[in-house]
Amino acid sequence: MSTEPKIRVAIVDDEGPARAILRELLSAHADIDIVAECANGFEAVKASSDLAPDLFLLDIQMPKLDGFDVLELVGRDVAVIFVTAYDSYAIRAFEIHAVDYLLKPFSGERLAAALDRARERLRSREAATTREAAPTRELMSAVRQDRVPLQRLLVRDRADVHVVPVETIEYIESQDDYVAVKAGGRSYLKEQTLGELESLLDPRAFVRIHRRFILNVSRLAKIEMGITDNRVAVLTGGAELPISRAGYARLRDLL
């Protein structure tokens, strides 16, 4: 056989038989090495950071984290073949440059064709010297526009994933390339800009009160005058946040 390195594959599907048939059909391909079998999105994110597979065979409909959530959390350029019974996600899948889109049930030949495309994709990437973190994140948020406003925030903490319902968020603070999300007495760091996040949140519930802060309006207790003629938002939880002049105008419009 060739001396090319094997393709490291992770199978992600919440249904046992679906994982089994992938395993069986993949065994016919000598250059494929199954490094992980994941029964849900959390396991997939963990497998991604622990094992760094080259290729995901990814179901879309899964509990808590769907296939798109997984890719957003993985955050790096990994080749993906979606495997699903639903044809309605195909456009979204190709928008984020999925290698292929397999509709259940599929044949061994169809899977082989998808793997050929994956090999090609991986080879061309190897040829290109840069193996940079691809622009998946921006792309993901673009694709997610159809789900605006955001209902929950996915935060990855190394191999763990936190699902934060947006209504539990008190406020969000910008910290360089990250945002710190304060929710339920905890703080979650997420690699995203405040502006990006602002565009995804429900504008009737969240207001950019300052260059560095987004406020959940339902958590606002009162507005006080600060020492230097600046306004300060006092939250029900006791936190105090500065309000800029423009931020105050936005807040007043909403209230």
Added chain:
Amino acid sequence: MHPILNSRRRLAVYVLAWALTSLLLVAAVGRSTPLAATALFLPTGVLYAFISLSSWYVCRAFPVDERTRLTTVVLVHLVVAVVASAIWIALGSAWAFGIDMLVPAAEAVSFYAQQRAFLFVVGVLLFSLAVVFHYLLITVDASREAETRALELSLLAREAELKALRAQIDPHFIFNSLHSISALTSADPAAARRMCLLLADFLRDTLRLGSTSRISLADEFALAERFLAIEQVRLGPRLQVSRDTDPEAIECLVPPLVLQPLVENAVVHGVSQLVEGGTIRMAAARDGASVMITLENPCDPDRPRTRGVGLGLELLKRRLATQFGAYDAVRAEERSGRFRVEVRIPIAIA
């Protein structure tokens, strides 16, 4: 069919109206010889009633709408009225002659001859009145018919909607099941065959039950269990099922596919959305004059709300409301990660 001739009640009222009109004529011109005048006017009046019925055919031939010119219609009716009145006068003269033959003292012919011009005008007017009356009748009948048809149509539409509903099977359920079968064929051929049979039975039953109006609750539970057995192959130990049905309750007859959409919801929006899965609890019990079906399943309170959720529930509510007039038959609540539906159906025993 003539709108007056086809209804005995209408005909009676119509003839009575003409008889009264005839008596008015007697009062108007025959006060000096009331007996002879009555003998003359009453029969001829009733006869004219029947002659006037012919105006309906003319009315039908000349409907009053945008396409016909009003002057044409008036002219036609006038000509017909003149002819009808002339015939009536001629018949009246003959009748007067007949009376004189029987009772020479009546002098009906000379009396009738005096009134002929007046009666001719009255005849034209009465016929015109009959024309107006027939137009009214045609309009009323047409609007009533339109109403009936609209009602029938809405009933048909609702029936069609129900039929489509009952036969509704989520295509993804079938695709996923076929995929499971495809997976099992090499790993566990016996299980693959079992799954094929389950799926075939489920599809057959769904289609069959869709065309019946009532089935026993036991059959409904059997169908739901078949569905769950198929989903268990897919979801494995994540899907657990418990059943607690009172033997008295499952004898009851219910509309088909009442439980099925609920069970489907419990899997699709409940258990399958949970990483660790959970147990679907089904129960049925008699409660006085009704049977109570309860379904409970764990769910993810933070799940993304997709469209279409609650549609099955809404349709079930509507079905039971139309069938039993029971507007609160379905109650659903979600509390701290558990979803619970109660359906109360008025009892009918097999």
